[in-house]
Amino acid sequence: MSINNSEIAQLVQPDRVHKSIYTDPEIFALEMQRIYGQAWIYVGHESQVKKPGDYHTTRIGDQDVLMLRGSDGKVNVVYNRCPHKGAQLVPLGDGNVGKFLRCPYHAWTFKLDGSLLSVPLRGGMEGTAFNKDDPMFSMRPLARVDSYRGFVFASQSEGGPDLVTFLGGAAGSIDNLCDRSPEGEVEVVGGVFQVMQQSNWKVFYENLHDTMHAPITHESSFMAAREEAAERGEMPFELLIMDGNGEPYEFWEKLELCAYPYGHGYMEAIFDPTAATRDPVSRVHFESLAKVHGEEKAREILGMNRHNTVIYGSGSPHTVFQQFRVIRPIAPDRTLIEIQTFRLKGAPEAVFDRALTYTNLINSPSSNVMPDDVELYRRCQQGNLTAGGEWVSHHRYGGTDKQTPEGMVSTNGTSELPMRNQFAAWKQYMLTDWNQEKKHVA
Template sequence: MSIPNEIIKSLVRPDGVHKMVYTDPEIFELEMKRIYGKAWIYVGHESQVKKAGDYHTSRLGNQDVVMVRASDGQIQVVYNRCPHKGAKVVADGDGSIGKFFRCPYHGWTFKHDGTHLSAPLKNGLQNTCFDPKLPDFSMRKLPRVSAYRGFVFASQSTEGPDLVSFLSGAASSIDNLCDRSPIGEVEVSGGVFRVVQRSNWKVFYENLHDTMHAPVTHESSVVSARSTAEQLGSLPFELLIMEGNGEPYEFWEKLELRAYENGHGYMEGIFDPAAAERDPVSNEHFVALSQAYGADRAREILGMNRHNTVIYGSGSPHTVFQQFRVIRPISVNRTLVEIQLFKLKEAPASVFERAMTYANVINSPSSNVMPDDVEVYARCQEGNLTDGGDWISMHRYMGTDLAVEDGMVSFNGTSELPMRNQFAAWKRFMLDDDAERDIA
């Protein structure tokens, strides 16, 4: 299957995109090859495979993979497929394979790096082309695997930039998440939420930096939070984080939106970082970081106030509340979102408890906030299947974006700069290089 470059180019304008990018199954399949088959994609965190033999299953686009801790302590990522009959070697989830992979179908075994180890009754394979030294008889490794401060990424392509170059400015959000630990390390903890959304994967990325939707889409939860606070005579944390979506447009207009290469970027935080030395939990955190780094560095770390960071193709780290929303495409109109929660090693227990509260109130399937988003994502998917129009508008503050050393920054916090940047990257990924050379 191939879609000509001319068609790909025609789907993306400077100020909008054609609805086919969300609804066409052939485009989705091409995305799995040209975006998820090329880019660095988040697989999981090293803390999910602490001991030799521990594994964590994941997906890169439409490919099932396994991240495993090898006996030498290194992280390996292999496709979840036995070369004999093609069976998935391990079930989805987390566990331990012990000293080797063992296929549940016929008992073929493989080393932690996927290399063929043994097959039962090898006499029956003599005088055939079977050769355990050939790659065809091993679990296939992904061409490139790299970790950044414990966050493991893999690429299905042998070509392209290294991981740090690919992440560009988005790497600073991972740095800040880790630096919030007094020893600079984090680990996945507290369980994982999983939500299947009835929408295309790209809609979630756009919404992460869509400041115009908050007071409209989340009106019901904002009204509920304010009503409850009025009855209580106070605004506890659980209500504060719900009520934050109800700020007037003037508030959102002042926020900074930053766009980096490859579709990455961040949205400035919506909660006051000066509270780092006021409320009890933040103050306790500040004291712990001050003891580790000094007060000035502690203020710098806690003062980096980012609400949502986008690592295009992987998901969204949230540094303040210690989570990573991992975005996995399933089909053209189905997307799996996995919310991983991180513990800051040696930080006060209250900091992790607050992060768990945020995850449950804002990101759980039963929260009062996430269902608002899930509903409008589905409505976008359904609406784009009608004949009501062909183009998606991304006009807000177009032409006002400011170039900076490492990317672009918005003139106004309600700009659709992030969406335009994401689709500029989408088009670069999707254009077939060989076809482009033929055209030239």
């Protein structure tokens, strides 16, 4: 039985969503078409393909794609498929193909932009409809590719907003991540963590701004950090970043949650933004920026108070600790998380060391914190398969959100505004054909 638009519309109410959104394979398949088949999705960072021939493989929804540095220096994004028999051109991962791509099946070769270069024994094609210049015989590029300060996004749709419009206020987090570098640039360094979670992809996005869960879900890690600190007589950075989850509800209620169109948003940072001139690592970082921009601008850059930013469909850049948690849906109950860590070019090495420490202790598969979330995501997935109820509640502080020029802001830091905003965007994606809108405009 096929689900229709009227039924889809009923799945999202102002203060609740139907549990089938997380579990139904048909809905998941439609998401791959209507969300990941249309929205701008983060592919990778330009630093992952530094030289001509360098490639980085990833997925946009259910599609394997290839980010490739061309001979002209341009970054291209194409589907990872040979047009002859459909073979995957390169294996998953990163590497360098040299001056051209060569299919391992029949040795068709392609330029670094995916266009056909040559076919073995081409005489066998004479007298047929084969035409070297026909796009069907080249690797297919994605409909649109654009880069924002080195972060490469692609869309499978010809229609829809341009990248800057799509990112909206969330672009400020990418700006701040780059501006924290004295050179204004970042690069992916240190490898990429991967975690396969037994849950729907949307649960992760909700949890990024779910301030109510932190002191409950992460009790074991922050209590252990406090016990260790008491024994030491001090709270070093390694323990401080775990201790932050243990703040009382009064702390979380004071935080600001911002929501933007297309499902994006951010939560106010939980760490003190004034630490730039006190903490030893932050101090040397501040000094390196002050040499370039002056002290006032350096304080402004390091004082941007954002914790987790959501770029819906792509993942979550974290400006303070230089990460991008890339979220890739695999199945209704399987989600691949990739954690990229960035070096701020020109910044003291201690700043990058601190980012690696945060990655290892908070977001790595073996950390003391991430397993708590992963287990609860799995439990949500399993619970929504039972007959225990039909709806998932998003009632908290419903109806109190404030409109801003850029979107919405919460009146309380424990509001479920982010969830309501994400599912309003989900509904819009699922009911809108960007290509059809483009035809109407034309």
